Amino acid sequence: KAGVTQTPRYLIKTRGQQVTLSCSPISGHRSVSWYQQTPGQGLQFLFEYFSETQRNKGNFPGRFSGRQFSNSRSEMNVSTLELGDSALYLCASTRTGDGGYTFGSGTRLTVV
Amino acid sequence: QQQVKQSPQSLIVQKGGISIINCAYENTAFDYFPWYQQFPGKGPALLIAIRPDVSEKKEGRFTISFNKSAKQFSLHIMDSQPGDSATYFCAAHVANAGGTSYGKLTFGQGTILTVHP
Numbered sequence: 001k002a003g004v005t006q007t008p009r010y011l012i013k014t015r016g017q018q019v020t021l022s023c024s025p026i027s028g029h030r031s032v033s034w035y036q037q038t039p040g041q042g043l044q045f046l047f048e049y050f051s052e053t054q055r056n057k058g059n060f061p062g063r064f065s066g067r068q069f070s071n072s073r074s075e076m077n078v079s080t081l082e083l084g085d086s087a088l089y090l091c092a093s094t095r096t097g098d099g100g101y102t103f104g105s106g107t108r109l110t111v112v
Numbered sequence: 113q114q115q116v117k118q119s120p121q122s123l124i125v126q127k128g129g130i131s132i133i134n135c136a137y138e139n140t141a142f143d144y145f146p147w148y149q150q151f152p153g154k155g156p157a158l159l160i161a162i163r164p165d166v167s168e169k170k171e172g173r174f175t176i177s178f179n180k181s182a183k184q185f186s187l188h189i190m191d192s193q194p195g196d197s198a199t200y201f202c203a204a205h206v207a208n209a210g211g212t213s214y215g216k217l218t219f220g221q222g223t224i225l226t227v228h229p
Contacts (some may be wrong), residue, residue, distance in 0.1 A: 004155075033215035042222060043156070043201065048215025056214040090155050094215070099144045099207050101217060103155035 002026065004093050004104035012110045018079040021107045025072050025093030032074040033101065034066060037088040046089075049074055050096075081111045116204050118220025126228050131189040133223045135202035138183065142204035146217070147176065147187045150199045159200075160187075163207075192227045199224050 005024040013019050025032050034046040045058040049068035066076040072093075078085055088108050092101040118135045125131050135145075143164055148156035162169045162176040162185065169176045175188040189196055202220040206213035 006155075031215055033217075035217075043217075043219040045216045045218075050214065056216055058216070092155075092215075092217075099146075099161070099205060100158075101146070101215075102158065103148075105153070105155045 004091060004102055006089075006091055006104035006107050008107060009105065010108045010110075012112060013081050014112055015081055015083060017081050018077060019081060019109060020075050020077045021089055021091075021109070023074045023076075023091035023093075023104060025074070025091075026102055029093035029095050029102075030072050031094045031096055032068060032072065033092045033094075034074070034076050035090045035092065035103075036060070037090055037106070038086075043090070046076065078109075083111050085109065086111045116202060116218050116220045118202050118223060120223060121221065122224045122226070124226045124228065125192050127192065127194060129192050129227075131192045131196070131225055131227070132186060133200055133202070133225070134184065134186045135204075135220050136182075136184045137204050137218075139204070139206070139218075140183070141206045142218075144205040144207045145176070145178065145185050146203050146205070147174075148201045148203060148219075150201065150222075156201055189225075192225075194227045194229050197225055197227050 007022045031050045033048040048056040052068045063079045068074045088106045090106045092103045116137045146161035147159045150156045160171045160174045173190045178185045200223045203217040
């Protein structure tokens with residue numbers, strides 16, 4: 001059974017640019033959540049999508065957005081990148097969004 | 113509050129010893145408590161999880177102890193091995209509540225475990 005796949009694994013962007021990260025959930029999982037992991041703030045919830053609808057959102061600025069496609073694949077976008085956006089971005093999938101979260105290996109974003 | 117407090121920040125044990133990591137929570141609505149293991153360059157991997165209707169759950173060398181009245185839970189790793197060296201995160205979730213609970217795990221700050229051979 002394939003796990004959660006995140007692409008790309010590494011990204012280097014310049015301040016002010018925008019970036020799009022991709023997540024393919026486990027087959028049959030319709031809920032995809034996104035998290036930001038930094039040494040200072042730890043793991044913080046960004047948002048969750050289920051059946052192409054955002055059901056929940058964390059305390060991040062509007063520069064962080066996402067979407068989900070009909071095949072449950074999800075993308076997140078960060079616009080106007082800041083140095084503080086440098087982090088490991090993780091996605092997790094579950095069947096319903098109520099437990100049993102499986103994480104991908106993440107995308108390491110570095111903003112210079 | 114939605115916080116989960118984890119201790120210690122780092123832990124060093126000898127091979128064969130017992131590793132104990134503790135977490136405390138405030139939100140009594142939490143009803144699903146997983147532990148994750150993370151190796152460098154990898155995402156967190158689910159180790160074991162518990163719901164508050166039981167006080168202990170054991171899977172192999174890993175045991176969760178849960179104290180609902182104290183709002184605390186802990187991970188015990190028996191016979192610790194060098195391969196267990198990783199960062200461990202406790203987390204909490206409000207299951208079956210809809211709305212602002214969907215997809216949202218609240219994580220502790222993590223414990224870096226080092227097991228010396």
